[in-house]
Amino acid sequence: MKKVDNSVSIGTQSLEQLQHLLRQPAVGQVFVLTDSNTVRNCYPLLQRYLPDHTLVEIPAGEEFKTLASCELVWNQLTEKAADRFAVLVNVGGGVVTDLGGFCAATYKRGIRFIQVPTTLLAQVDASVGGKTGIDFQGFKNQIGVFQEPVSVCIDPTFLATLDARQLKSGYAEVVKHWLIADAAAFATQRQEGVLIKDWSPIIQDSVATKQQIVEADPLESGLRKVLNFGHTVGHALESYLLLQAGREILHGEAVAAGMICESWLSAQRGLLSAAELDSIETFLFSVFEKVQFVTMETDAIAELALQDKKNSGSTINCTLLDGIGKALYDQPITVTEIAESLRYYHRL
Ligand SMILES: NC(=O)c1ccc[n+]([C@@H]2O[C@H](COP(=O)([O-])OP(=O)(O)OC[C@H]3O[C@@H](n4cnc5c(N)ncnc54)[C@H](O)[C@@H]3O)[C@@H](O)[C@H]2O)c1
Numbered sequence: 001m002k003k004v005d006n007s008v009s010i011g012t013q014s015l016e017q018l019q020h021l022l023r024q025p026a027v028g029q030v031f032v033l034t035d036s037n038t039v040r041n042c043y044p045l046l047q048r049y050l051p052d053h054t055l056v057e058i059p060a061g062e063e064f065k066t067l068a069s070c071e072l073v074w075n076q077l078t079e080k081a082a083d084r085f086a087v088l089v090n091v092g093g094g095v096v097t098d099l100g101g102f103c104a105a106t107y108k109r110g111i112r113f114i115q116v117p118t119t120l121l122a123q124v125d126a127s128v129g130g131k132t133g134i135d136f137q138g139f140k141n142q143i144g145v146f147q148e149p150v151s152v153c154i155d156p157t158f159l160a161t162l163d164a165r166q167l168k169s170g171y172a173e174v175v176k177h178w179l180i181a182d183a184a185a186f187a188t189q190r191q192e193g194v195l196i197k198d199w200s201p202i203i204q205d206s207v208a209t210k211q212q213i214v215e216a217d218p219l220e221s222g223l224r225k226v227l228n229f230g231h232t233v234g235h236a237l238e239s240y241l242l243l244q245a246g247r248e249i250l251h252g253e254a255v256a257a258g259m260i261c262e263s264w265l266s267a268q269r270g271l272l273s274a275a276e277l278d279s280i281e282t283f284l285f286s287v288f289e290k291v292q293f294v295t296m297e298t299d300a301i302a303e304l305a306l307q308d309k310k311n312s313g314s315t316i317n318c319t320l321l322d323g324i325g326k327a328l329y330d331q332p333i334t335v336t337e338i339a340e341s342l343r344y345y346h347r348l
C-alpha cells in the first residue's frame with residue numbers, strides 16, 4: 001500500500017486523533033459543521049470525541065454549496081464571537097468539506113479547520129489537498145481559496161450509511177486516480193468494482209496518489225491539473241444539469257462521463273489506443289448509468305467549459321491521458337471538440 005503523510009489519519013483511530021487535536025491548549029471555541037443528513041448519520045458517532053462545541057447545520061446537497069450557506073456559517077461564528085483560536089470541524093461529504101474549508105479560511109482572514117469526510121468521494125479526494133470553495137452563478141467552485149486543513153480524519157465506518165449511488169460517485173474519483181497515475185491498479189482492482197468490503201486500502205492509495213501530486217504543485221500551476229482529468233467536460237455537464245430542476249447529477253457521475261469524453265479526445269489525438277479507450281468505456285459503463293442529454297444540448301454544455309479554471313484566456317486547457325496511468329495537462333482543445341466528444345458519448 002502507498003504511504004500517506006501524517007496530516008491525514010485513516011482508520012477507526014482517526015476520531016481519537018481528532019479528540020487529541022481538539023484537546024490542545026491553543027484550541028479555542030470549537031464549531032462543528034454538518035449538513036442535514038450528516039447531523040443524523042455521522043454526528044452521533046462523533047459526539048463522544050468532541051469537547052464543548054457549537055453545532056452548525058446547512059441543508060444537504062450541491063444546490064446548497066452557495067454563498068447563502070456560507071453566510072449561515074459566518075453568522076454563527078460571529079454570533080458566538082469566535083476568535084482566531086476557534087476551530088471548525090467539517091463533518092460531511094465534499095460539499096461540507098469544501099464549503100466549511102472556505103468559510104474557515106476567510107472568517108477573520110482565517111481560522112483553523114479539520115476535515116472529517118463522511119462520503120467515499122470526500123475521503124478519497126475532496127478532503128485532501130486544500131481546494132476549498134463554493135459554486136457561483138451555476139459554475140462549479142467558482143469562488144474559493146487554497147487552504148490546507150490542520151488535519152484530515154478519515155473513518156471508513158461512516159460509509160456504512162451511504163447509499164450505493166453516492167458510493168459509486170466517490171468511486172469515480174478513485175478510478176480517476178488509477179487512470180492518471182496507476183495503470184496496475186486499474187488493471188487489477190477494477191475487477192472488484194464497487195462490491196468492495198473494506199474500503200480502507202482503496203482510500204489509502206487514493207489519498208497517497210493525490211497527496212504526492214499536490215505536494216509537487218499545491219496551487220495548481222502545472223502538474224496538479226492532472227487531478228482534473230474528466231473535469232473539463234464533467235464540470236460543464238454537472239453545471240448544465242445543476243441549473244435544471246430534476247436533472248441534477250452527482251459530481252462523480254459527471255466526472256465518469258467526462259472521463260469517457262476526455263479519453264475519446266485522447267484517442268482522437270493518438271494518445272490512447274482503441275483498446276485502451278474500449279477498456280475505460282466498458283469499465284465505466286459497468287458501474288455508471290449513462291448521463292442523459294439530447295444532442296441539441298451539446299453545444300450549450302460545451303460552451304460552459306470556457307469558464308474552466310485551467311483555461312488561459314479563451315484557450316481551454318484539458319488534461320488528456322497519454323496511455324492508461326499517465327496524464328498530460330494543458331492540452332488545448334476547442335468548444336467544438338468538446339461538443340463532438342459529448343456527441344460520441346451520447347451515441348455509445
Ligand atoms: N476540494 C476538492 O478537491 C474536491 C474534490 C472532489 C470533489 N469535490 C466537491 O465535492 C462535492 C461532492 O462531494 P460528495 O459527493 O461527498 O457530495 P455531498 O457532500 O453532497 O454528499 C453527498 C450526500 O451524502 C450525504 N452524506 C454524507 N455523508 C453521509 C453518510 N456517511 N451517510 C449518509 N449520507 C451521507 C450528504 O448529506 C449528501 O446528501 C462537489 O461539490 C465537488 O465539487 C471537491
Ligand SMILES: O=C(O)C(=O)C[C@@H](O)[C@H](O)[C@H](O)COP(=O)(O)O
Nearest residue numbers: 125129131140141224227228231309
Ligand atoms: O484536487 C484537485 O486539484 C482536483 O482537481 C480534484 C477534483 O476531483 C475536484 O473535483 C476539484 O474540486 C476540482 O477543482 P476545480 O479547480 O476544477 O474546481
Ligand SMILES: [Zn+2]
Nearest residue numbers: 173231251255
Ligand atoms: Zn472531482
